[in-house]
Amino acid sequence: MGISKTYQEINERIKSGEAVVVTAEEIIKIVEEKGIKQATKEVDVVTTATFGPMCSSGAFLNFGHSDPAMRMEKIRLNNVEAYGGLAAVDTYIGATQESESEGYEYGGAHVIYDLIDGKDINLTAKAKGTDCYPRKEINTYINIETINEAYLYNPRNCYQNYAAAINTSNKRLFTYMGVLNPNSSVVTYSTSGQLSPLLNDPLYRTIGVGTRIFIGGTTGYVSWRGTQFKSGVTRDNNNLPKVPAGTLALIGDLKAMSTKYIKPAVFEKYGTSMYIGVGIPIPVLDEDIMRQLAIKDEEIMTSIFDYSVQEGPKPILGEVSYKELRSGKIRVNGKEVKTAPLSSLKKAREIAEELKTWIKSGEFLLQEPIETFPTDNTLNGLNSTKKGAK
Amino acid sequence: MKQIILFDFPREESRHPIVNDLIKIYDLSVNILRASIDFNARGFLLAEIEGEEEVIEKAMEHAKKCNVITNYVESAILIDEEECVNCGACTAVCVVDALYLDEKATLQFDTDKCLDCKLCVTACPVRAIRDVL
Structure with missing residues (x-):
């Protein structure tokens, strides 16, 4: 046996x-x-x-609410665009997003690194303003301590x-x-x-x-x-x-x-x-x-x-x-x-x-997978087609 | 002796008159090759220093006390060992194998072989290689 x-x-x-x-x-x-x-x-x-x-890396962040509150739509962190299509003050900063002023020499990955490093990050955001989120603009500084959740x-x-x-x-x-x-x-x-x-x-x-x-x-x-x-x-x-x-x-x-x-x-x-x-x-x-x-x-x-x-x-x-x-x-x-x-x-x-x-040292235990992965998965490519074409 | 030295000024030290100290206190001959020092920003100064070896060493100790980082320059590039992750991407473009990974997967640089082509400066993904000359 x-x-x-x-x-x-x-x-x-x-x-x-x-x-x-x-x-x-x-x-x-x-x-x-x-x-x-x-x-x-x-x-x-x-x-x-x-x-x-x-390249397929990034981080979810929650900034906390300002007063008056704001539903951020166009978000920049150190002049790098972060996704504005989530809830009011949630965002996803992608590693490959490039700075609008410095190009690829400073990108989302650098923002994430500077956050981990404890540096202050410039946050600017714009919004149309709503009855529940009246604020239309913000220009402030955040760091890893001031924000709520931050996970890679x-x-x-x-x-x-x-x-x-x-x-x-x-x-x-x-x-x-x-x-x-x-x-x-x-x-x-x-x-x-x-x-x-x-x-x-x-x-x-x-x-x-x-x-x-x-x-x-x-x-x-x-x-x-x-x-x-x-x-x-x-x-x-x-x-x-x-x-x-x-x-x-x-x-x-x-x-x-x-x-x-x-x-x-x-x-x-x-x-x-x-x-x-x-x-x-x-x-x-x-x-x-x-x-x-x-x-x-x-x-x-x-x-x-x-x-x-x-x-x-x-x-x-x-x-x-x-x-x-x-x-x-x-x-x-x-x-x-x-x-x-x-x-x-x-x-x-x-x-x-x-x-x-x-x-x-006993501080890290092993976790058995809750679900295992398939061994027969295949991939699709992307075709450039017209609507309704098969 | 003559020695090329790269002085790195941290942001908060950019107002320190280091060249003045080198000339006035240490009586060294200073030939500035390149410099970029702005108020309240990180800056650098590349200079050829001429004088007695011991005097140059003393002057460099003085610079360190002033929080100015000094690097002795022996080739056209300078590798920041703190920043380098030893990935090996620079070795791809080094046609003379001046840059190579040793048996411990650590980056080594053979200054004698270097042709100063500086292709490694742009090939380094973590920007740990600086073009100094």
């Missing part, structure tokens, strides 16, 4: 300070030395982490694998995958590979709605599957996809976050984005889970997409392992090409260690 543990058993061990917690990098060596069975017996929790740029909400994060990018054209390209020099001279990629959450739980057995996580330096939760959740892709013998697949929607309290784990990002001639530090613990429930956790960078493959192709599907120029990508050089169509990451492995390691400390 195989080994099996429950969430309750693991949480009891965490509470009593006896839980054995290691990172998704450390587990690889343990399994190599002791084998799957013994590692499953000995280890209770494995921490995974990522620190990558994710990521409609999409933690991509389960992502494309590697190359540029076969003869022009330099400026993309969300960084600056891509021409003539296939560089391949960029974005992952924490063997440390990445969804590459360690590829079939979403323990990461689902309600999973408690580390986000931006505090506790948060997986709130839903992420947008563009595409679990129904071809997988290898280890259940791993070779193309972008599952994603997660995440939530966490902005007021408890740290600027150490959230950073605004600027991609030249593309726009603003945001680095978010995420850590997800995986309970070692059985040997199958351990088998997935033991997978190394050399076994995780991704596909190299040509970003110079702007219409139609981007051609795939080959497959490559993350070990090869991390080596700094790979071969693409017989040519030696330099490689460069966009997501910080160093930061991801720091987060995996930090989460390990939290769990070992």
Whole structure:
């Protein structure tokens, strides 16, 4: 009979300070030395982490009511537009929204960062004025202490694998995958590979709605599957996809976050984005889970997409392992090409260690998902059609 | 000796006459290469300083006491290690591998290899690389 543990058993061990917690990098060596069975017996929790740029990020804020009250419609935070289509003083500030005066060098991500940093933020708003909300204009300053709720909400994060990018054209390209020099001279990629959450739980057995996580330096939760959740892709013998697949929607309290784990990002001639530090613990429930956790960078493959192709599907120029990508050089169509990451492995390691400390100290318990994700989800594209056309 | 130094003035120190101190107190020769100092705003001053090595060091200590950050400039770029997240995006554009990630996934900069092309300045997503020369 195989080994099996429950969430309750693991949480009891965490509470009593006896839980054995290691990172998704450390587990690889343990399994190599002791084998799957013994590692499953000995280890209770494995921490995974990522620190990558994710455009689909933002924060919900509630400013509190002014006197006389106002139903804010056109809202600016440090001259960056925030959404005015919610209730009177609620808003959503999106990470990629650009400043109306400074462009993408200061965007929604910078506003969120400055909020976490405790800085004063200029709030201006306009409204038509109603009988119940007569005020038509406001120009004031807020900060993280003066506002009510402030929570980060990521409609999409933690991509389960992502494309590697190359540029076969003869022009330099400026993309969300960084600056891509021409003539296939560089391949960029974005992952924490063997440390990445969804590459360690590829079939979403323990990461689902309600999973408690580390986000931006505090506790948060997986709130839903992420947008563009595409679990129904071809997988290898280890259940791993070779193309972008599952994603997660995440939530966490902005007021408890740290600027150490959230950073605004600027991609030249593309726009603003945001680095978010995420850590997800995986309970070692059985040997199958351990088998997935033991997978190394050399076994995780991704596909190299040509970003110079702007219409139609981007051609795939080959497959490559993350070990090869991390080596700094790979071969693409017989040519030696330099490689460069966009997501910080160093930061991801720091987060995996930090989460390990939290769990070992007994302050962070594991939450079993309330609902798990489907493994057969597909995506729709967007057609440009006329009304009523089929 | 001659040394290029970048002085960073925090907002509240922009009125301090630091160049005056360097010349009058320390008798250093100061050749201002570039400067942007506005009242009540963060500013910088890039200067080539000439004088005895120990005297320059003392003058830099004096600047630090005045809350002015000093950086010795050895290449066209300056990496702010506090801001850098070690993502590696800058290494994508560095054709001579002057910028690279070491085995601990930490960014390293080899000033001898740098060609001063400054492509990394715009490639850095967290704007931790400054064009100083």
